[in-house]
Each structure stands twice: as C-alpha cells, then as structure tokens.
Amino acid sequence: MGEGEVRDRSREAFQRLAAAELPALYSLARRLVRDGAEDMVQEALLHGYRSFGSLKEDATGGRWLKTILVNVFRDQLRKRARSVEEFPVDEVEEFSLYRTLIDEDPLPYSDTLHHDFLQAFDKDDVRVVLMRLPEIYRGPLVLRYMDGFATKQIARLLDTPLGTILARIHRGRRLFEKELWIYAEEIGLLRQEAVR
Amino acid sequence: MTESKRVIPCTEAVRQLWDYLDDAISPEDHDKVERHLSFCRKCCGELEFGQEIREFLGSKTSQEIPPEVKARLERFVEEL
Numbered sequence: 001m002g003e004g005e006v007r008d009r010s011r012e013a014f015q016r017l018a019a020a021e022l023p024a025l026y027s028l029a030r031r032l033v034r035d036g037a038e039d040m041v042q043e044a045l046l047h048g049y050r051s052f053g054s055l056k057e058d059a060t061g062g063r064w065l066k067t068i069l070v071n072v073f074r075d076q077l078r079k080r081a082r083s084v085e086e087f088p089v090d091e092v093e094e095f096s097l098y099r100t101l102i103d104e105d106p107l108p109y110s111d112t113l114h115h116d117f118l119q120a121f122d123k124d125d126v127r128v129v130l131m132r133l134p135e136i137y138r139g140p141l142v143l144r145y146m147d148g149f150a151t152k153q154i155a156r157l158l159d160t161p162l163g164t165i166l167a168r169i170h171r172g173r174r175l176f177e178k179e180l181w182i183y184a185e186e187i188g189l190l191r192q193e194a195v196r
Numbered sequence: 197m198t199e200s201k202r203v204i205p206c207t208e209a210v211r212q213l214w215d216y217l218d219d220a221i222s223p224e225d226h227d228k229v230e231r232h233l234s235f236c237r238k239c240c241g242e243l244e245f246g247q248e249i250r251e252f253l254g255s256k257t258s259q260e261i262p263p264e265v266k267a268r269l270e271r272f273v274e275e276l
C-alpha cells in the first residue's frame with residue numbers, strides 16, 4: 001500500500017462497504033446480545049461513517065466495522081455494569097462435559113459419543129445456550145472462538161485487563177459446557193435417561 | 197527427584213487445557229500440561245474434546261440476516 005494510492009473515503013464508498021458487511025455485522029451483534037442487535041448495528045454504522053477517514057486499508061474494512069461494533073458492545077456493557085454480576089462459578093469451575101458424557105452415557109449406541117453429542121445441536125441451539133451465559137462471559141467467548149479475535153485484541157477492545165479476559169473465556173467455556181448439557185436434557189436429547 | 201515437581205494431577209491439567217490450547221499459559225505450565233498429557237489418556241480425551249468444542253463453536257456462526265432487517269438497515273445506510 002503505497003502513499004500515492006488514492007483511498008476513496010466518500011459517502012458512497014462507505015455505503016458500499018456497509019451494505020456488503022450488513023450480514024456479518026448483524027450476525028455478530030446477535031451473538032453478543034439477546035435483544036437490540038439491530039440498534040447496535042445502526043450505532044456501529046454511525047460511528048463508522050464518522051470515522052471512515054481513519055480506515056487505512058480498504059481490504060480491512062469488514063474487520064474494522066466489526067471492531068467498531070465491539071466498541072459499541074463494550075459501551076453498553078459499561079452502562080449496564082452495575083447489573084452485570086460475576087457468576088458464582090465455583091460449582092461450574094469443576095464441571096467437565098467430557099467426563100459428564102462418559103458418566104451419563106446419553107447415547108449408548110454411539111462409538112463416538114462426544115462427537116455425536118455435539119452433532120445434535122444446530123446454530124439456533126447454540127445461540128439459545130450462549131444467551132444463557134452472562135454477557136461478560138459470552139462476549140469474550142464469542143469473540144475468541146466464533147469470530148477469531150486474538151485474546152490480546154479482545155482485551156484492548158473491551159478495555160479490560162488480559163488476565164481478566166482469559167479468566168472470563170475460561171469460565172465462559174465451562175458455563176457453556178454446563179448450559180449445553182442442561183439444554184440437552186431440556187430438549188430431550190437425554191430421553192434414555194428419563195425413561196430409565 | 198526433581199521430576200515430581202513437574203507432575204500435576206488430572207484436575208489441574210484439565211483446568212489448564214483450554215489455556216494450553218490457546219497458548220495462554222506460562223512456558224512452565226505449558227511443560228507441566230504436556231508432561232501430564234504424555235502419560236494420561238483421560239486428559240488426552242479432554243484435550244481432544246476441548247479442541248472439538250472450539251471447532252464446534254467456530255462452525256456455528258451464521259451470516260444470516262432476516263430480509264426485513266436487511267431491508268431496514270439498507271435504508272438506514274442509504275440515509276447516512
């Protein structure tokens with residue numbers, strides 16, 4: 001990218017970028033919040049439009065808009081800070097879905113129990129389970145494992161110390177495993193158990 | 197034996213597995229986990245499953261947007 005390259009930062013260029021990124025932005029917002037994903041996207045688009053001149057390379061436009069969306073998410077978290085509680089995670093800390101599956105053996109005819117268990121869930125199921133996690137855990141988990149942000153970048157974007165982010169991803173994963181198991185019981189994936 | 201200092205129980209190995217997968221632990225802890233995995237099949241199973249859950253989460257992302265939401269947001273963009 002040479003100095004001489006002309007970067008188009010016109011209103012029309014932003015509109016083209018935004019229109020192309022709408023599905024990616026909206027789906028990320030839906031992973032981060034239960035309600036208000038559309039509003040979050042609108043706010044991110046407004047911020048993006050105002051700072052469009054600061055986008056360095058056209059090729060990174062999609063990523064750039066996503067980071068702006070995460071900033072909007074962070075600001076929302078801050079506003080809700082008082083209502084966001086650290087989850088009592090002691091009991092969750094030691095939960096292992098891997099061991100639970102072996103102990104409970106919900107799919108007795110399966111040779112690949114762990115794999116087959118996961119196959120039972122589609123995208124909508126995963127969203128339902130994710131939405132059960134407190135958002136301070138859900139956010140880092142989603143950004144790390146579903147959207148591929150590096151932990152350091154998540155720490156920067158959420159303006160939270162790296163150690164805290166690592167701990168929240170860790171707990172978030174445990175919570176996710178536990179909620180996935182509970183959800184499996186609810187939707188009758190573990191019917192075998194109930195019949196017994 | 198200095199060796200014993202580097203041996204950790206399953207509970208500790210499991211606690212560190214995802215951080216291990218994520219390269220988010222210190223080199224010493226990394227070695228400890230690796231050493232544990234070299235003799236413990238149970239934790240190898242945990243590790244594989246940890247990896248599988250990560251891939252599982254990564255595969256459950258959609259780029260879907262309901263047509264009416266898309267239409268509304270497109271109008272929003274046009275108004276900018």
Ligand SMILES: [Zn+2]
Pocket residue numbers: 205206207209232236237238239240
């Ligand atoms: Zn072990």
